[in-house]
Amino acid sequence: MNININNLHFTYPTGLEALKGVSLTINAGExxxxxxxxxxxxxxxxxxxxxxxxxxxxxxxxxxWDTTKYSVAKLASRVGYVFQNPDxxxxxxxxxxxxxxxxxxxxxxxxxxxxxxxxxxxxTELTDKTETNPYDLSPTWRKMVALxxxxxxxxxxxxxDEPTTGQDxxxxxRIANVIAELKKQGKTVITITHDIDFCAxxxxxxxxxxxxxxxxxxxxxxxxxxxxxLAQTYxxxxxxxxxxxxxxxxxxxxxxxxxxxxxx
Amino acid sequence: MHERLSFYIxxxxxxxxxxxxxxLVLVFAFIGVAFTFPWxxxxxxxxxxxxxxLAFVAKVSRExxxxxxxxxxxxxGFLFLMQALFQPIGxxxxxxxxxxxxxxESLAFAFTIAARIIVMISAFTLLxxxxxxxxxxxxxxxxxxxxxxxxxxxxxxxxxxxxQAKAQTIIAAQRSRGLDTESTFLKRAGSVLxxxxxxxxGSLVExxxxxxxxxxxxxxxxxxxxxxxxxPDTVTDKTIRWVLIILIILSISLNLWL
Numbered sequence: 427m428n429i430n431i432n433n434l435h436f437t438y439p440t441g442l443e444a445l446k447g448v449s450l451t452i453n454a455g456e457x458x459x460x461x462x463x464x465x466x467x468x469x470x471x472x473x474x475x476x477x478x479x480x481x482x483x484x485x486x487x488x489x490x491w492d493t494t495k496y497s498v499a500k501l502a503s504r505v506g507y508v509f510q511n512p513d514x515x516x517x518x519x520x521x522x523x524x525x526x527x528x529x530x531x532x533x534x535x536x537x538x539x540x541x542x543x544x545x546x547x548x549x550t551e552l553t554d555k556t557e558t559n560p561y562d563l564s565p566t567w568r569k570m571v572a573l574x575x576x577x578x579x580x581x582x583x584x585x586x587d588e589p590t591t592g593q594d595x596x597x598x599x600r601i602a603n604v605i606a607e608l609k610k611q612g613k614t615v616i617t618i619t620h621d622i623d624f625c626a627x628x629x630x631x632x633x634x635x636x637x638x639x640x641x642x643x644x645x646x647x648x649x650x651x652x653x654x655x656l657a658q659t660y661x662x663x664x665x666x667x668x669x670x671x672x673x674x675x676x677x678x679x680x681x682x683x684x685x686x687x688x689x690x
Numbered sequence: 691m692h693e694r695l696s697f698y699i700x701x702x703x704x705x706x707x708x709x710x711x712x713x714l715v716l717v718f719a720f721i722g723v724a725f726t727f728p729w730x731x732x733x734x735x736x737x738x739x740x741x742x743x744l745a746f747v748a749k750v751s752r753e754x755x756x757x758x759x760x761x762x763x764x765x766x767g768f769l770f771l772m773q774a775l776f777q778p779i780g781x782x783x784x785x786x787x788x789x790x791x792x793x794x795e796s797l798a799f800a801f802t803i804a805a806r807i808i809v810m811i812s813a814f815t816l817l818x819x820x821x822x823x824x825x826x827x828x829x830x831x832x833x834x835x836x837x838x839x840x841x842x843x844x845x846x847x848x849x850x851x852x853x854q855a856k857a858q859t860i861i862a863a864q865r866s867r868g869l870d871t872e873s874t875f876l877k878r879a880g881s882v883l884x885x886x887x888x889x890x891x892g893s894l895v896e897x898x899x900x901x902x903x904x905x906x907x908x909x910x911x912x913x914x915x916x917x918x919x920x921x922p923d924t925v926t927d928k929t930i931r932w933v934l935i936i937l938i939i940l941s942i943s944l945n946l947w948l
Binding site for chain 2: 476503
């Protein structure tokens with residue numbers, strides 16, 4: 427299911443113009459990271475994908491649905507959105523009920539719900555915690571519950587808002603695994619992130635936003651290679667990429683394997 | 691995100707630049723005069739000829755009228771109706787509503803009460819719109835108000851906008867999970883728990899975290915505290931305050947004397 431964004435403008439009621447003409451196409455099955463400084467419009471942009479915000483002008487279509495014509499609850503069947511702070515969405519007495527909430531809202535059959543919930547719990551490594559109250563879990567595990575509760579909705583498009591902020595290494599790898607599993611299933615994953623290493627290792631396409639406009643859009647290698655332009659939106663390429671530049675390596679390297687291969 | 695954490699509107703005006711205490715005294719002057727001055731039309735005149743022009747001077751007229759029409763006037767209107775119908779005074783019946791009658795006297799009484807309430811809430815609204823809560827509190831604590839007391843006031847002033855902002859995010863998060871908050875009444879009623887749960891729990895957690903945070907900065911320390919942020923207090927401020935205090939005393943004396 428493709429996402430088509432056509433000359434999108436958005437102005438908040440306070441008068442702040444957060445998006446100034448964004449046009450993008452995100453194809454089905456793509457793994458896209460959105461980077462950019464605070465206030466660049468990242469969250470504003472992705473909130474248009476599930477209809478939480480409606481364009482001031484321009485349009486956003488998810489498959490054949492124009493987001494202005496469908497409610498957020500309807501669009502939830504196509505776009506899953508994991509919020510930054512899990513505490514803003516968890517309310518159930520135990521993890522299992524929490525994860526079931528989304529798929530139940532979408533009206534799936536009992537069998538399908540059970541299957542989806544089970545799979546989401548396996549991916550997020552929560553199978554032994556189904557009866558725990560989410561609030562008794564540590565913040566990192568609460569994050570996984572929030573993740574599971576959206577993945578279980580089985581939407582063709584999944585959005586993560588800053589998934590790795592405040593997470594330890596183990597949990598970042600868990601999140602990376604979840605993204606890899608979603609990719610295997612052919613789902614579109616869109617992630618807002620400030621964690622540029624995470625971005626380099628897990629995404630094939632990077633969109634850099636600055637000041638409500640698209641600054642760079644291309645493969646991860648192309649975008650992370652443009653150090654000077656990225657600096658405009660206060661994004662530093664990964665350390666290895668910068669080291670590679672300093673060593674005058676011919677190609678832009680974005681991860682360890684590439685770096686090791688290049689210096690051999 | 692663009693959440694407002696208080697009613698404060700950041701603009702530059704004469705009113706904004708006044709010392710917070712001066713504005714607080716101004717509010718009490720409005721209330722004092724409206725409640726004691728022995729002239730029937732005083733409250734209404736204050737509202738029409740002083741408060742509204744002040745809102746323009748303060749460059750917050752749009753926000754002020756928004757609050758007035760959404761909050762102040764409905765509240766005053768309700769109060770007026772209740773007082774007019776339920777006050778058992780007067781003889782001359784103006785109109786009847788089943789067994790309830792509104793008399794000339796009860797209408798007059800209701801009008802006075804409603805007008806006073808309008809002045810009172812309007813004056814406070816003006817203060818809140820033009821004064822940053824932390825500025826008000828740092829000025830008052832510098833003058834000797836106990837910190838704990840200031841904390842209670844400031845958190846009360848901030849809790850509504852904060853909870854509102856939090857509720858907005860929670861609603862957005864649950865709608866993204868397919869929660870229907872827009873259709874039939876039954877569905878809406880069913881959607882209360884997922885919204886209220888995180889709101890209440892989150893607010894409690896926030897209160898605790900805030901308590902720890904301010905304690906970590908020596909909140910209950912007995913040592914005298916200095917303030918990084920100096921709130922200016924000019925001669926004009928002092929003069930205005932004295933004039934206002936004299937006005938209040940004058941109004942009260944007139945009330946007692948007449």
